[in-house]
Amino acid sequence: MEQFVLDDILSHLEKPARYLGSEWNTVHKDWDGASVRMAFAFPDLYEVGMSHLGLQILYGLVNTYPDYLMERVFAPAPDLEAELRRRGLPLFSLESHRPLRDFDILGFTLQYELTFTNILNMIDLAGISLLASERSAFDPLVIAGGPVAANPEPLAPFIDAFVIGEGEEALPEILAAIRQIKLDNTRWERGDILKKLAGIPGVYIPSCYSVEYNREGRVQGFTGLCPDTPSQVRRRLVPDLDTVYYPTAPVVPLVEAVHERGMLELFRGCTRGCRFCQAGMIYRPVRERHTGNLHRQAGEIIDNTGYEELSLVSLSSLDYSDLDGLLQPLRDRCARSRTGISLPSLRVDSFSVDVARQLPGGRRTSLTLAPEAGTQRLRDVINKGVTEADLLDAVAAATAAGWSAIKLYFMVGLPTEEQADLEGIGDLVRKVRQTGRSAARGKHKLRISVSASSFVPKAHTPFQWEGQLPRPLLAERHAFLRDLVRNSGADYHWHDIGTSFLEAVLARGDRRLAGVLVEAWRRGCRFDGWTEHFHFDRWQESFRAVDLDPEFYAARKLAYEEVLPWNLIDAGIDREFLIREHRRALAGVATPDCRRASCEGCGVCPALEVEPQLVKKAPSNLSGKLT
Amino acid sequence: MPEYRIEYSKKNSARWLSHLELIRTFIRALRRSGLPLVFSQGFNPHPKLSYGPSLGVGVAGMREYLDMDLVTGLPLAECLSAIAQQFPPGIEIRCLLELPPSAPGLGKMVNCAWYRLALPAGQNVDAWQQTVDRLVGDDLPIYYQRPKDGKLFDARSALAACRLAAAEDGLILDLLVELGGGAVSLRGLVETLFSLAATAGCFEPARVTRMALLRHNGGFVNPIGERKQLWEA
Numbered sequence: 001m002e003q004f005v006l007d008d009i010l011s012h013l014e015k016p017a018r019y020l021g022s023e024w025n026t027v028h029k030d031w032d033g034a035s036v037r038m039a040f041a042f043p044d045l046y047e048v049g050m051s052h053l054g055l056q057i058l059y060g061l062v063n064t065y066p067d068y069l070m071e072r073v074f075a076p077a078p079d080l081e082a083e084l085r086r087r088g089l090p091l092f093s094l095e096s097h098r099p100l101r102d103f104d105i106l107g108f109t110l111q112y113e114l115t116f117t118n119i120l121n122m123i124d125l126a127g128i129s130l131l132a133s134e135r136s137a138f139d140p141l142v143i144a145g146g147p148v149a150a151n152p153e154p155l156a157p158f159i160d161a162f163v164i165g166e167g168e169e170a171l172p173e174i175l176a177a178i179r180q181i182k183l184d185n186t187r188w189e190r191g192d193i194l195k196k197l198a199g200i201p202g203v204y205i206p207s208c209y210s211v212e213y214n215r216e217g218r219v220q221g222f223t224g225l226c227p228d229t230p231s232q233v234r235r236r237l238v239p240d241l242d243t244v245y246y247p248t249a250p251v252v253p254l255v256e257a258v259h260e261r262g263m264l265e266l267f268r269g270c271t272r273g274c275r276f277c278q279a280g281m282i283y284r285p286v287r288e289r290h291t292g293n294l295h296r297q298a299g300e301i302i303d304n305t306g307y308e309e310l311s312l313v314s315l316s317s318l319d320y321s322d323l324d325g326l327l328q329p330l331r332d333r334c335a336r337s338r339t340g341i342s343l344p345s346l347r348v349d350s351f352s353v354d355v356a357r358q359l360p361g362g363r364r365t366s367l368t369l370a371p372e373a374g375t376q377r378l379r380d381v382i383n384k385g386v387t388e389a390d391l392l393d394a395v396a397a398a399t400a401a402g403w404s405a406i407k408l409y410f411m412v413g414l415p416t417e418e419q420a421d422l423e424g425i426g427d428l429v430r431k432v433r434q435t436g437r438s439a440a441r442g443k444h445k446l447r448i449s450v451s452a453s454s455f456v457p458k459a460h461t462p463f464q465w466e467g468q469l470p471r472p473l474l475a476e477r478h479a480f481l482r483d484l485v486r487n488s489g490a491d492y493h494w495h496d497i498g499t500s501f502l503e504a505v506l507a508r509g510d511r512r513l514a515g516v517l518v519e520a521w522r523r524g525c526r527f528d529g530w531t532e533h534f535h536f537d538r539w540q541e542s543f544r545a546v547d548l549d550p551e552f553y554a555a556r557k558l559a560y561e562e563v564l565p566w567n568l569i570d571a572g573i574d575r576e577f578l579i580r581e582h583r584r585a586l587a588g589v590a591t592p593d594c595r596r597a598s599c600e601g602c603g604v605c606p607a608l609e610v611e612p613q614l615v616k617k618a619p620s621n622l623s624g625k626l627t
Numbered sequence: 628m629p630e631y632r633i634e635y636s637k638k639n640s641a642r643w644l645s646h647l648e649l650i651r652t653f654i655r656a657l658r659r660s661g662l663p664l665v666f667s668q669g670f671n672p673h674p675k676l677s678y679g680p681s682l683g684v685g686v687a688g689m690r691e692y693l694d695m696d697l698v699t700g701l702p703l704a705e706c707l708s709a710i711a712q713q714f715p716p717g718i719e720i721r722c723l724l725e726l727p728p729s730a731p732g733l734g735k736m737v738n739c740a741w742y743r744l745a746l747p748a749g750q751n752v753d754a755w756q757q758t759v760d761r762l763v764g765d766d767l768p769i770y771y772q773r774p775k776d777g778k779l780f781d782a783r784s785a786l787a788a789c790r791l792a793a794a795e796d797g798l799i800l801d802l803l804v805e806l807g808g809g810a811v812s813l814r815g816l817v818e819t820l821f822s823l824a825a826t827a828g829c830f831e832p833a834r835v836t837r838m839a840l841l842r843h844n845g846g847f848v849n850p851i852g853e854r855k856q857l858w859e860a
C-alpha cells in the first residue's frame with residue numbers, strides 16, 4: 001500500500017512527515033529476505049516515541065541480525081485514524097508502508113498506563129482481534145514489554161506474551177523461537193506457539209493462568225493452566241552493559257520530536273531508593289558503562305546523527321562513579337563539533353549545578369529541581385535524600401551562574417502528608433526566592449515555577465500498599481497549595497487529577513480492568529495522557545458499564561497479606577524488603593544508597609545473580625548527600 | 628568568510644516536509660558532513676545558513692537554494708562530496724558554487740517563482756483556456772477574498788505570467804508568481820483560478836511543483852547566475 005499512502009493519504013494529514021519512514025538512519029530491509037518480521041509499535045504520537053531510547057535500542061538491535069527485520073509504527077494521530085477508518089484501510093508500518101497484519105510479530109512498548117487505549121486502537125486498526133483468545137495461528141503474535149509490564153494485568157487479555165524486564169536478550173530469543181517455528185513444516189496451533197515461548201525466561205503468557213477473586217473482589221490466587229507454567233515470571237536484565245548492543249546510529253526524526261538529541265546511557269538502575277519510584281526498583285542494580293565505551297559511543301552518535309545536543313540519560317546521571325573521567329574528554333569532543341551536553345534531571349545540590357554549568361550549552365534558561373516534598377519529615381518518609389540546605393545551595397549556585405528560571409517539582413498526596421507539608425512547600429518557595437534574590441545581586445530576576453503531580457502508588461515499590469487520596473481531597477490540596485505558591489511569588493502548575501487517578505487505577509489493576517479498557521476505547525478514548533484528548537466522563541461511564549469501582553483500585557490501602565494482582569511478576573525485589581521499607585517510611589527513617597553504603601538487602605542481586613557494576617569502586621568525590 | 632550556495636531539489640516523499648522540518652534536516656546533514664560551518668555566538672550556537680522562500684507542505688521544488696558560510700574555503704568538489712551523501716531520500720544536491728563577496732542574499736535576489744500545477748484529470752480544457760486568456764488578456768481585477776480577515780485583493784497582482792499546456796498525463800498550468808507581496812497565497816491564487824474556470828477542484832499541494840526561483844529584471848536569471856527564458860527549465 002506504499003504508493004497509496006504516499007499519494008493519497010498524506011495530503012489529508014496535518015503532519016505527513018510523521019509517516020514517511022525515510023528518516024536518516026532508518027533501516028529498509030529486503031522483505032522477502034527476512035525470516036522473521038516484527039513491527040515495533042509505540043502507542044503514542046511519533047513525536048513522543050521518537051524521543052524514546054528503548055525504541056532505538058531494539059530497532060537497531062533486531063536489524064543487526066541479517067534475517068530479522070524490524071519496522072516502526074506509532075499511534076496514528078486522530079487525522080490519520082479518521083482517514084484509515086473512512087477508507088477501510090489497515091494501519092501500516094513506516095518503513096515499507098505494509099499492513100501490520102503482514103508481520104509475524106507486533107510488539108508494543110509500555111511506557112505509560114494512559115497509552116492503553118491506543119494499544120487497543122492500534123490492534124484494531126491492524127485488523128487483528130482485540131482478544132488474544134480469538135486470534136488464529138495466522139494472526140501476528142502481539143507482544144508487549146517495558147516498565148509498565150511490571151504490572152501487565154489490565155492488558156492481559158489483549159497480549160499474547162509479555163517480556164518482563166530488559167529486552168536486549170529476551171527479544172532475540174523470541175525471534176529465534178519464531179524463526180524455528182516458521183522453518184518447521186508442521187502446522188503450529190497458536191496455543192503451542194505460546195507454550196514454546198513460555199519456556200523463554202522472562203516471557204509471561206497471561207493465557208497460561210486463570211485468576212480467582214474472593215467475595216470482596218480481591219485477587220485470591222492464580223492457577224497455572226498449562227503443564228509447566230512457572231509460578232512466577234522473573235524479570236530479565238542485562239548484567240553487563242559494556243557487552244550489549246547500543247544504538248550509535250539512531251533514527252533522526254523528521255517531525256520535531258519532544259526531545260531532539262542524541263542519548264548516551266551512562267548506566268541503568270538507581271539505588272537511591274525513593275520509595276514512590278518504580279524505576280528505582282525495577283531497574284536494580286546499578287550497572288555502569290565504562291568511560292572508554294561511553295566516549296566511543298558519544299563520538300559515533302554525534303557523527304552519525306548531526307544532533308546539536310547529547311543528553312546523558314540515566315535515572316540520576318550525575319551519580320556516575322567516574323564523572324571526572326567521563327566528562328573531561330566528553331566536553332572536549334563536544335566542543336569540537338559544537339554539540340551541547342544536557343542532563344535530563346539534576347540532583348538537588350550545588351555540586352550538580354556546578355557540573356551542569358560547565359557543560360557546553362548546559363546553561364539553559366530553566367533549571368529543574370525535584371525536592372518532591374515540602375518538609376524534611378516527609379522527605380524522610382519518601383527517602384528523598386535532599387535537605388533544605390541542599391536545595392538552597394543549588395539555587396544559589398544556579399542563580400549566581402546566570403540561570404534565570406527555576407522549576408521545582410513536588411508531589412501532592414504522598415503517604416502521611418499533612419497540611420504542614422504543603423505549607424512547607426510554600427516556605428521553601430519563599431526561601432528559594434530570597435536565596436535567588438541575594439545570589440543574583442540585583443542582576444536579574446529569578447522566575448520560579450512549581451509543578452505538582454499527584455502521588456500514584458506503583459507496583460513493586462514500598463508504597464504499593466498505599467492508596468491514592470480521593471480526588472476531591474487531592475483537588476482541595478492542590479488548590480490550597482496553588483494559593484500558597486502563588487502568594488509566594490511563583491507560578492503553579494498541576495497535573496490533571498483525573499489523569500493521575502486513572503493512572504493509579506491501572507497501575508495497580510487486575511485483569512478485570514480489560515473490560516473497562518474496551519468500553520473506554522469504544523467510547524472513543526485515545527491519547528488519554530494528553531489533557532486535550534482526555535475524557536474523564538467516558539471513563540466513568542466505562543467503569544459503570546462493567547460494574548467496577550475505580551476507587552477500589554486507586555484509593556484502597558492494601559494489606560501485606562493480600563495477593564497482589566502483579567504477583568505473577570517477580571521483579572527480583574524481596575517482598576520482605578519492600579515491607580521493611582514501607583515500615584521505615586511510616587516511621588520516617590531513611591535508607592542509604594547501596595551505591596555508596598553497604599548492601600541494603602533488597603534481594604535483587606542474589607535473585608537475579610548480578611552485582612552492582614561501578615566503574616570506580618572508591619567512594620566518589622560526589623557530595624553523597626544521602627544519609 | 629567564504630559563502631556557498633547549494634542548489635537542491637525536494638521531491639518524492641521529501642515534498643511532505645514542512646519548511647521547519649527541512650531546515651532541521653539541512654542543519655543535521657551539514658553537521659554530519661563535517662564541513663567547517665560558521666556558528667553564531669551564544670550558549671546555543673547555530674550554523675550560519677540562509678534559506679530561499681519556503682515551500683508549502685506537499686509542494687515539490689526542482690531547484691531550491693540554501694546559502695552557507697564556511698570558516699575556510701574548500702574545493703567545490705570536496706564540499707560537494709562531503710554533503711551529497713548526507714540527505715534522506717527525496718532531497719538531492721544538484722550543484723554548489725562559491726558566491727562572490729558582494730553577492731546579494733537569496734531573499735534579496737529572488738523576486739519571482741515559477742509554479743507548475745498538474746490539473747486533475749477530467750478538466751474542461753476550454754474553460755481553462757478561457758481563464759488563461761482572460762488572465763493575460765485584460766486588466767480587470769480578479770478578486771480574491773482572504774479567508775482570515777475577509778479583505779479583498781486583486782489576485783492578478785501576484786501573477787506575472789501564466790500559460791496552459793498539455794503534458795503526457797494531462798493538462799498543466801504554469802504560473803509565474805511575484806514574491807514578496809504576500810497578500811495572495813499560492814493556495815488563494817490557485818483556488819481563485821479554479822473558481823474562475825468554474826471547474827471542480829481545489830488546491831492540492833501534491834499537484835504543485837516549484838520549477839524555478841528567478842529574478843525578473845527585464846530578462847530572467849536564477850540564483851546560480853544562469854540566464855533563462857520564460858518557462859525555460
Ligand code: SF4
Pocket residue numbers: 271284285286594595598599600601602603604605606612
Ligand atoms: S541487593 Fe543490595 S547491592 Fe544489590 S541492588 Fe539491592 S541493595 Fe543494592
